Amino acid sequence: MTQTARGPVHVTGEVLASKRVGAYRHLTVAAPGVPERFRPGTFVALSTGPGRIARRAMWIHRIKPTGGYGATIELVVEPLGPGTDWLASLPAGARLEVTGPLGRPWAMPKEAVSCVLVGEGYAAASLFPLAERLRERECAVTLVVAGADEAHLLSALEARRSARAVTVVTGDGSIGRHGAVADVIKEVLDQARAEVVYAAGPHATLHAVAAAAEQAGAWSQTAVEVPMTCATGLCQGCAVPVVGEDGVGRMVRACTDGPVFRGDRVRWDGLEAQG
Amino acid sequence: MSVHLAGLTLPNPVLVASGCGGTGRELDGFGAFEGLGGFVTRSITVGAGRRRLAAHRGDAVRPGQRGRPAEPGIDHFLATELPWLAQRQVAVLVSIVGRSLGEYAELARRLGRSPGVAGIEVNLSAPDAPGTQVFDVREPFHAASVVAAVRRDLPRDIPILAKIRSDVVRVVESARTVLDAGAGAVVVGNALPASMPDGRPGGLSGPAIRPLVLRCVVEVHAEVPEAQIVAAGGVADARDARAYLDAGATAVQVGTALLHDPTTATRLVADLGEDR
Numbered sequence: 353m354t355q356t357a358r359g360p361v362h363v364t365g366e367v368l369a370s371k372r373v374g375a376y377r378h379l380t381v382a383a384p385g386v387p388e389r390f391r392p393g394t395f396v397a398l399s400t401g402p403g404r405i406a407r408r409a410m411w412i413h414r415i416k417p418t419g420g421y422g423a424t425i426e427l428v429v430e431p432l433g434p435g436t437d438w439l440a441s442l443p444a445g446a447r448l449e450v451t452g453p454l455g456r457p458w459a460m461p462k463e464a465v466s467c468v469l470v471g472e473g474y475a476a477a478s479l480f481p482l483a484e485r486l487r488e489r490e491c492a493v494t495l496v497v498a499g500a501d502e503a504h505l506l507s508a509l510e511a512r513r514s515a516r517a518v519t520v521v522t523g524d525g526s527i528g529r530h531g532a533v534a535d536v537i538k539e540v541l542d543q544a545r546a547e548v549v550y551a552a553g554p555h556a557t558l559h560a561v562a563a564a565a566e567q568a569g570a571w572s573q574t575a576v577e578v579p580m581t582c583a584t585g586l587c588q589g590c591a592v593p594v595v596g597e598d599g600v601g602r603m604v605r606a607c608t609d610g611p612v613f614r615g616d617r618v619r620w621d622g623l624e625a626q627g
Numbered sequence: 628m629s630v631h632l633a634g635l636t637l638p639n640p641v642l643v644a645s646g647c648g649g650t651g652r653e654l655d656g657f658g659a660f661e662g663l664g665g666f667v668t669r670s671i672t673v674g675a676g677r678r679r680l681a682a683h684r685g686d687a688v689r690p691g692q693r694g695r696p697a698e699p700g701i702d703h704f705l706a707t708e709l710p711w712l713a714q715r716q717v718a719v720l721v722s723i724v725g726r727s728l729g730e731y732a733e734l735a736r737r738l739g740r741s742p743g744v745a746g747i748e749v750n751l752s753a754p755d756a757p758g759t760q761v762f763d764v765r766e767p768f769h770a771a772s773v774v775a776a777v778r779r780d781l782p783r784d785i786p787i788l789a790k791i792r793s794d795v796v797r798v799v800e801s802a803r804t805v806l807d808a809g810a811g812a813v814v815v816g817n818a819l820p821a822s823m824p825d826g827r828p829g830g831l832s833g834p835a836i837r838p839l840v841l842r843c844v845v846e847v848h849a850e851v852p853e854a855q856i857v858a859a860g861g862v863a864d865a866r867d868a869r870a871y872l873d874a875g876a877t878a879v880q881v882g883t884a885l886l887h888d889p890t891t892a893t894r895l896v897a898d899l900g901e902d903r
């Protein structure tokens with residue numbers, strides 16, 4: 353009685369593998385019920401050890417069919433604090449509570465249109481399964497992968513396999529273009545004749561992409577990350593200021609009303625002000 | 628396992644605490660709504676507002692509320708949340724909080740007329756009341772005036788649960804005065820005023836406050852034996868719940884633990900059932 357057929361599940365998962373890739377840890381986790389319900393853009397909430405109540409939300413990077421366990425999920429963890437450090441240190445065989453998949457997924461275009469996908473840091477994780485789905489729909493996919501340096505570029509090699517064109521941007525110029533997403537996004541959108549833009553990363557990057565998409569006349573979707581305590585819609589802690597269809601501003605929950613929002617609906621100034 | 632609480636008959640003594648069960652729909656998504664002893668809504672206010680929550684180490688510390696108290700506002704609640712709750716087989720207790728006695732009376736009037744409201748929980752223990760414009764109830768006398776105002780405007784068959792602060796020094800006095808003012812039971816719990824590591828005000832809840840709340844339950848039960856007590860503070864498993872019930876509580880509320888595992892309350896119902 354712990355779950356409904358379509359809703360998220362709360363299960364005890366098992367870490368099958370943990371691999372260091374650049375600055376990140378890629379965790380392969382068996383979490384029965386989660387892969388079957390996964391759609392690109394959804395995420396899981398993880399417990400982070402005994403004594404810690406608040407959970408950590410992680411993008412699902414990919415679903416992998418693994419013999420013996422059924423499908424598994426792959427997560428990208430950047431150790432940034434006690435919770436993520438704990439997750440990154442989990443050995444194969446460790447168990448952890450997994451809730452998901454949570455949140456509203458990326459919306460898919462009905463027709464084969466030109467799509468630009470922008471991912472910065474570990475947040476790029478959710479764009480790879482999206483790119484696959486878009487290619488299945490015969491959309492032209494252009495990827496922008498960004499990070500502070502080479503170690504923080506997520507799966508840039510894989511990006512070249514899943515997209516028609518890839519632009520790599522690093523803050524220190526160690527690889528690819530030197531600078532920020534904001535510096536290159538206009539050019540990329542123009543070149544790709546983008547009709548739909550998907551972006552995941554820090555707020556400032558999302559803001560820049562949403563603004564550039566607006567100028568280019570493209571739809572934008574942004575995956576807004578804010579710290580979450582429960583990630584299941586209960587605590588009301590992950591407020592995002594948006595403008596509704598009715599033009600009225602309101603606060604909504606990133607975890608259940610998002611994390612994917614239309615870029616032109618988010619009040620970016622309000623989001624950046626609330627820190 | 629059914630319990631009688633302030634005139635209500637509940638199928639079991641496990642309630643979802645205010646502010647920790649969302650609108651109810653989120654729990655339902657996990658199949659964790661039906662079967663509860665009762666559901667307490669987040670605190671409903673006259674106007675709409677917002678609040679934020681952040682985590683601190685093992686326990687939950689919520690930063691103080693900015694601007695107006697919080698939450699969806701009574702209009703939105705009556706239009707969209709209550710109708711859904713009313714269709715469920717779970718007793719709905721609506722938590723309310725106001726900036727003035729007039730606001731409390733208005734909330735009582737409007738909720739008293741609405742079908743599906745089993746009871747009212749008056750939130751008299753918001754962790755940082757002074758900064759949030761919530762009606763100041765630090766003195767038990769003021770808390771009692773709120774209960775009396777709500778009682779006047781509420782039909783007799785809808786009981787009031789008064790949620791008082793788990794302050795060991797004053798909890799017995801608080802319980803006595805709110806019961807005299809017309810409350811059918813007291814809820815002992817809620818987050819306690821605390822600070823985030825950077826000094827911002829917040830509320831401390833979860834396992835950290837369990838010993839304090841337990842002491843309050845013991846004291847109230849000893850000094851006011853006729854009082855019905857609902858304990859809310861760090862209940863995460865059947866052992867925690869059992870400790871409160873053994874100390875004299877009629878029921879328990881599960882709060883912070885739900886933020887960690889949304890199935891906590893329904894699991895607790897099952898575990899308590901097996902104990903018997």
